[in-house]
Amino acid sequence: MSLVVDIGKRLGAFDLAMRFEQTGRVTALYGPSGSGKTTIVNCVAGLVRPDRGRIALGKTMLFDADAGINLAPHRRRIGYVFQDARLFPHLSVRSNLNYGGWFARRATRVADFAAIVDLLGIGHLLDRRPRDLSGGEKQRVAIGRALLARPRLLLMDEPLAALDRGRRAEILPYLERLADGMTLPILYVSHAIEEVARLADQAVIIEGGRVVADGPVDRVFAREGRDHEIGGILSAKVLGTDDDGVTALAHPGGRLHVPRLRKPSGTTVRVVIRARDIALALGEPGIISIRNRLEAIVSGLGEEGDEIAVTLDVAGTPLIARITRGAARDLALAPGVAVTALIKAVALEER
Numbered sequence: 001m002s003l004v005v006d007i008g009k010r011l012g013a014f015d016l017a018m019r020f021e022q023t024g025r026v027t028a029l030y031g032p033s034g035s036g037k038t039t040i041v042n043c044v045a046g047l048v049r050p051d052r053g054r055i056a057l058g059k060t061m062l063f064d065a066d067a068g069i070n071l072a073p074h075r076r077r078i079g080y081v082f083q084d085a086r087l088f089p090h091l092s093v094r095s096n097l098n099y100g101g102w103f104a105r106r107a108t109r110v111a112d113f114a115a116i117v118d119l120l121g122i123g124h125l126l127d128r129r130p131r132d133l134s135g136g137e138k139q140r141v142a143i144g145r146a147l148l149a150r151p152r153l154l155l156m157d158e159p160l161a162a163l164d165r166g167r168r169a170e171i172l173p174y175l176e177r178l179a180d181g182m183t184l185p186i187l188y189v190s191h192a193i194e195e196v197a198r199l200a201d202q203a204v205i206i207e208g209g210r211v212v213a214d215g216p217v218d219r220v221f222a223r224e225g226r227d228h229e230i231g232g233i234l235s236a237k238v239l240g241t242d243d244d245g246v247t248a249l250a251h252p253g254g255r256l257h258v259p260r261l262r263k264p265s266g267t268t269v270r271v272v273i274r275a276r277d278i279a280l281a282l283g284e285p286g287i288i289s290i291r292n293r294l295e296a297i298v299s300g301l302g303e304e305g306d307e308i309a310v311t312l313d314v315a316g317t318p319l320i321a322r323i324t325r326g327a328a329r330d331l332a333l334a335p336g337v338a339v340t341a342l343i344k345a346v347a348l349e350e351r
């Protein structure tokens with residue numbers, strides 16, 4: 001089921017005009033603070049009314065300015081998980097969960113309850129009150145509550161932003177199970193690239209109320225003039241882990257090595273590469289300490305201040321390296337030149 005958003009909205013001085021279509025199961029809305037992510041999600045949920053345009057979920061028109069359609073939020077059957085869990089403080093976890101299920105039919109409710117409690121690992125928390133839960137546990141309950149309302153679409157607005165690094169790492173595997181194990185489409189707002197890499201198939205990048213890029217996550221982040229930190233995202237297959245605890249990953253462009261990853265061989269993972277963690281060499285470098293080597297072809301060069309953004313084609317995946325002007329000159333880089341990309345560090349979220 002696809003979600004089509006094509007709307008305009010003015011909020012004070014902020015002017016939002018966006019069109020995108022969610023094609024994958026998990027689509028990330030990625031952009032800096034104030035770019036309009038929450039406004040979009042609120043429009044989809046029915047909490048903010050766009051000035052113009054349309055929002056359709058599958059065959060259901062949720063909003064159509066011209067036709068005068070504006071479905072009430074509770075009739076949209078959309079789940080919403082906020083940054084803060086927003087649980088009812090006076091109700092137990094069980095009652096908080098059932099509050100969501102109240103809208104669903106009884107038979108599906110009972111079966112779903114056990115499955116969702118299990119998926120989120122919250123069975124031991126059912127009789128507690130929200131005040132006796134950690135931030136990560138609260139958020140898992142909030143996700144469970146949203147799922148039990150049997151939504152047709154789940155909106156998650158930076159669900160991990162209020163949590164510290166440890167709690168984020170604790171909850172990410174549950175989100176991964178959710179993304180992998182259910183057919184429910186999820187629109188996931190985040191400005192954390194690692195979360196996007198791990199959870200989403202498609203990313204819609206927004207800046208200043210506009211869509212600036214839209215596509216598969218391993219294609220959209222490698223762009224000149226974009227986020228200067230990010231080089232790109234590579235999809236790679238787990239090969240195995242050696243005695244030193246290093247897991248080898250295979251990408252068509254070469255091998256990558258990361259600290260032990262507890263995933264079966266053959267699993268596809270996505271890794272985030274920082275643009276400044278990439279060094280370039282002509283030909284095969286001699287004996288050096290960097291073990292991550294990818295064969296690449298230079299496909300573009302762009303000036304960005306004192307640096308050169310080198311766009312690489314790594315067996316079909318784009319990747320940006322940011323190097324000094326001097327280095328680019330010494331290597332005589334030009335489109336079509338074959339290089340070896342040496343990756344100093346491969347970022348993977350802790351598990």
Ligand SMILES: Nc1ncnc2c1ncn2[C@@H]1O[C@H](COP(=O)(O)OP(=O)(O)OP(=O)(O)O)[C@@H](O)[C@H]1O
Pocket residue numbers: 011012013014031032033034035036037038039040
């Ligand atoms: N009611 C309003 N009146 C005026 N301006 C508003 C209103 N609501 C939001 N804005 C402005 O619209 C812009 C987009 O806000 P929005 O919350 O959608 O951004 P965001 O990308 O979700 O940001 P963040 O990541 O910080 O939550 C911001 O500049 C914000 O100040």
